[in-house]
Amino acid sequence: MSDDLPIRLPPVDPSSADDVPAASLSPELLAGLLADGDDELAAWTLRHALAESTRADVFDGLLRDAMGLVGDRWAAGQWTVAEEHLASRTLLRALERIRPELGPEHRIGPVAVLAGVAGEQHMIGLVCLEQVLAEDGWTVANLGADLPAEDLGAFVSRNDVDLVALSASDPARVGDLAESIRRVRIASSGRRVPVVVGGRIVAHPGIRDAVGAEELVPSVADALAFARSHRPPDESDGAPEDAD
Ligand code: B12
Numbered sequence: 001m002s003d004d005l006p007i008r009l010p011p012v013d014p015s016s017a018d019d020v021p022a023a024s025l026s027p028e029l030l031a032g033l034l035a036d037g038d039d040e041l042a043a044w045t046l047r048h049a050l051a052e053s054t055r056a057d058v059f060d061g062l063l064r065d066a067m068g069l070v071g072d073r074w075a076a077g078q079w080t081v082a083e084e085h086l087a088s089r090t091l092l093r094a095l096e097r098i099r100p101e102l103g104p105e106h107r108i109g110p111v112a113v114l115a116g117v118a119g120e121q122h123m124i125g126l127v128c129l130e131q132v133l134a135e136d137g138w139t140v141a142n143l144g145a146d147l148p149a150e151d152l153g154a155f156v157s158r159n160d161v162d163l164v165a166l167s168a169s170d171p172a173r174v175g176d177l178a179e180s181i182r183r184v185r186i187a188s189s190g191r192r193v194p195v196v197v198g199g200r201i202v203a204h205p206g207i208r209d210a211v212g213a214e215e216l217v218p219s220v221a222d223a224l225a226f227a228r229s230h231r232p233p234d235e236s237d238g239a240p241e242d243a244d
Contacts, residue, residue, distance in 0.1 A: 027065035034087035153183030
């Protein structure tokens with residue numbers, strides 16, 4: 001036999017090539033793909049996880065754990081800020097690839113406004129929440145990171161807002177958070193717009209009393225449950241049918 005013969009790979013059964021057990025979709029795999037800048041395979045990984053779990057659970061589990069690994073490796077000096085930045089960028093591109101497919105009805109859902117408080121740069125949790133609420137029928141305005149409280153208030157006063165979700169990490173930002181909520185209250189005087197707070201700040205004791213939000217939640221799944229329980233009734237429900 002000649003040494004030049006090509007290597008023969010085992011035959012692949014196309015019908016099972018796409019069967020990926022959820023257990024093989026590990027945070028280690030996803031973290032590696034993100035730090036390699038591979039948004040296509042990262043999206044593939046997330047899509048397979050979504051086939052077996054809800055979007056909120058995938059984001060609160062696999063995705064959060066993968067970024068936790070990125071943070072651990074960065075804190076340990078194993079990866080630099082360069083790998084962390086690449087992983088964050090790649091994740092945002094992958095999330096764009098797996099956005100829920102929405103019908104025209106999503107334009108008329110109740111309105112949720114999402115924002116990171118002034119100085120807050122962590123915004124991936126907001127992107128996760130944006131997708132989960134959109135999939136649940138909300139019209140979402142994600143205003144992103146580092147939003148001045150005054151501008152949040154102006155936005156809420158100009159729009160018919162049904163829910164505000166704010167995010168902060170550092171407990172030093174408790175004053176900015178409280179000010180953001182105060183501005184929402186002023187802007188929506190007359191009817192109380194529910195405010196839910198997420199991000200790492202919620203783990204700090206005393207935050208709840210300091211900021212005056214309706215709810216502080218540790219996860220996207222809890223934020224979704226809060227949103228559902230505060231969803232305004234659908235005005236078309238119970239409306240008389242058009243006469244012929
Ligand atoms: C990526 C990242 C960054 C990126 C963010 C990029 C971006 N576009 O968002 C950048 C480089 C900007 C950054 C900056 C900093 N970071 Co940083 N960062 C991270 C990292 C690696 C991942 C965060 C992430 O996106 N996770 C994925 C999301 C989905 O998970 P999550 O944030 O935990 O959110 C979950 C819940 O909290 C909730 N949630 C999140 N947001 C929201 C919002 C709402 C409304 C709701 C309802 C729920 C919700 O749902 C999510 C899913 O379960 C973490 C490590 C880690 N363990 O998380 C460090 C980490 C959070 N960062 C940290 C630090 C120290 C910083 C800096 C101070 C570093 C510095 N010296 O400059 C700055 C602060 C910047 C600022 N002013 O805000 C520390 C925080 C330590 C602490 N005690 O709080 C961590 C834990 C790293 C570490 N191991 O030390 N960071």
